[in-house]
Amino acid sequence: MKEKIVLIGGGGHCHSVIDVIEQENKYEIIGIIDKKELLGQKVLGYEVIASDNDLSEIFKTCKNAIITIGQIESSNLRTKIFNNLKNIGYTLPVIVSPIAYVSKHSFIEEGTVIHHHTLVNANVRIGKNCIINTKALIEHDSIIEDYCHISTASVINGGVTVKKGTFFGSNATSKQSIEIDGFIKAGSLVK
Secondary structure, eight states: OOEEEEEEOOSHHHHHHHHHHHHHTSEEEEEEEOOGGGTTOEETTEEEEEOGGGHHHHHTTOOBEEEOOOOSSOSHHHHHHHHHHHHHTOBOOOEEOTTSEEOTTOEEOTTOEEOTTOEEOTTOEEOTTOEEOTTOEEOTTOEEOTTOEEOTTOEEOTTOEEOTTOEEOTTOEEOSSOEEOSEEOTTOEEO
């Protein structure tokens, strides 16, 4: 029997996470938490069942949650929601696409989603509540700190540390053994 999970945020990023959860086939999505005015609307067939004010009530019947709000300019909203969910008592599982590769020699913390065709190599450490998006490559010995978004088709080379809350844009590539912090725009070469 699958465990129940509730999704926090019903926008575009939610669509991608729903697909990963459905493919992983470990959780039953009971609904989406979003703005009050969106109650009753559906996102890929899943209903918006409550707003943020109802999280404590939802927790009585569902102990798992995942944040499905995207992150570009700032990690502040995802961080605030993560802390609120933890204070209520929610478990935020690691969600991994079955068509991603995650080395058994890597470590991923709670609330992180690993999207389709991502490759996480050996001795990688990924922090809490990160988005590791479609086709991202994270090479050996790298550290992705909490609340980061590693975007689609980006490359983090070996021995890199990505600092807390960083956005690393689509198709950006890093040099090896450096520290990255802040907002890295799409297509950048980070030296």
